[in-house]
C-alpha cells in the first residue's frame with residue numbers, strides 16, 4: 001500500500017475489520033495491534049504469519065519475536081492485547097516504538113491499529129504513535145487505523161491521515177465531525193451507506209473508490 005496513513009472508520013459491524021483482512025493479507029512485514037482478537041486468522045496457512053499462541057502474555061517476548069522476525073525479512077504478526085487499560089496502554093506504546101525501530105533498523109513495515117479510540121483521545125497522542133505520525137513516512141512505516149468515531153482520536157493523527165475508508169456512520173455528532181474533517185457532502189453520503197458499502201476518500205474529500213465488500 002502506498003499511502004502513509006489510512007483510517008478505516010464506521011460503526012460496528014459495517015465491515016472495517018473485513019476490509020482490513022482483504023487488504024492487509026498481501027502486505028509484507030505487518031504488525032497488527034489486534035484489540036478485539038479479530039486477526040488470529042493470520043496464522044492459518046499463510047507463510048510469513050507468525051503463529052499466534054493462545055496467549056501472548058509477556059510483552060518483552062513479543063518485542064523479541066518481532067525483532068528476530070524482522071531481521072530475517074518477511075513477517076506478519078497479530079498481537080492480541082491485554083484487557084487491563086493500564087497494561088493495554090503500555091503494550092501500545094512499546095509496539096508502536098517497535099514498529100518504528102523495525103523500519104529504521106531492519107525493514108519497512110505496516111502497523112495496523114484496531115480500535116484507535118482505545119489508545120488515544122483528541123488531545124493525547126502516545127509517544128510511540130507520535131513518532132510514527134511525525135516520522136513514519138521517512139522511516140518506512142505505514143499506519144492503518146480503525147475507529148468507530150473519527151472525532152474521538154488524536155487530532156494529530158487525523159490531521160496527518162491521507163486516506164479515509166468510510167463505512168456507515170449515523171451518530172449526528174460524529175457525522176458533523178467528519179464533515180469538518182472532510183466535506184459535508186461526504187458526511188451526508190456516509191449516513192446513507194449500507195453495511196459492507198464504503199467510500200474511499202482522500203484528505204481533501206475526493207472519492208477515489210465507491211465499493212461494496214459483499215453484494
Ligand SMILES: Nc1ncnc2c1ncn2[C@@H]1O[C@H](COP(=O)(O)OP(=O)(O)O)[C@@H](O)[C@H]1O
Nearest residue numbers: 010011012013014015016017018019195213214
Ligand atoms: N460476505 C458477507 N455477507 C454478509 N455479511 C457479512 C459478510 N462478511 C461479513 N459480514 C458481516 O458483516 C459484519 C462486518 O463485520 P466487521 O468487518 O467485523 O465489522 P467492523 O470491524 O466494522 O465491526 C459482521 O457482522 C459479519 O458477519
Ligand SMILES: [Mg+2]
Nearest residue numbers: 016017018038
Ligand atoms: Mg472490527
